[in-house]
Amino acid sequence: MSRISLPGPEIADRPTSVLSHRVGAAGLCSDSASDRWFPAEPGNSASDKARQDYELYARAACLGCTVLMECRELALRIEAHPRVRAHGVWGGLAPWERDALRRRREHARRGNEPAESPAVAS
Ligand code: SF4
Numbered sequence: 001m002s003r004i005s006l007p008g009p010e011i012a013d014r015p016t017s018v019l020s021h022r023v024g025a026a027g028l029c030s031d032s033a034s035d036r037w038f039p040a041e042p043g044n045s046a047s048d049k050a051r052q053d054y055e056l057y058a059r060a061a062c063l064g065c066t067v068l069m070e071c072r073e074l075a076l077r078i079e080a081h082p083r084v085r086a087h088g089v090w091g092g093l094a095p096w097e098r099d100a101l102r103r104r105r106e107h108a109r110r111g112n113e114p115a116e117s118p119a120v121a122s
Pocket of ligand 1: 023026027028029030061062065066067068069071072089090091092
């Protein structure tokens with residue numbers, strides 16, 4: 001089992017516009033067929049296996065992307081809006097993994113636990 005490192009403060013401090021520009025210009029997926037990065041998400045009633053398969057797919061799709069951390073941070077910011085959902089894989093994470101990371105950050109912000117510890121493992 002390997003861990004994926006999570007965005008550090010240096011990325012979180014960058015303006016959203018800078019992240020957006022960098023991800024859009026340099027992402028591994030920027031000039032490829034989008035279906036590879038945005039496969040149909042398993043629904044809420046999907047099996048654990050289907051969700052795990054999707055998570056593994058997310059890791060593989062983004063492996064080696066030079067803007068993975070920026071992309072992940074950008075998705076987290078986009079999804080911070082209560083009615084906005086960034087569809088599919090962003091920064092090597094499935095949507096529910098980003099939700100979990102966002103909740104961890106919120107807990108950390110409140111002083112309850114380390115922000116970027118554990119968690120996202122493949
Ligand atoms: S991390 Fe993944 S989704 Fe984000 S720009 Fe890179 S390849 Fe695309």
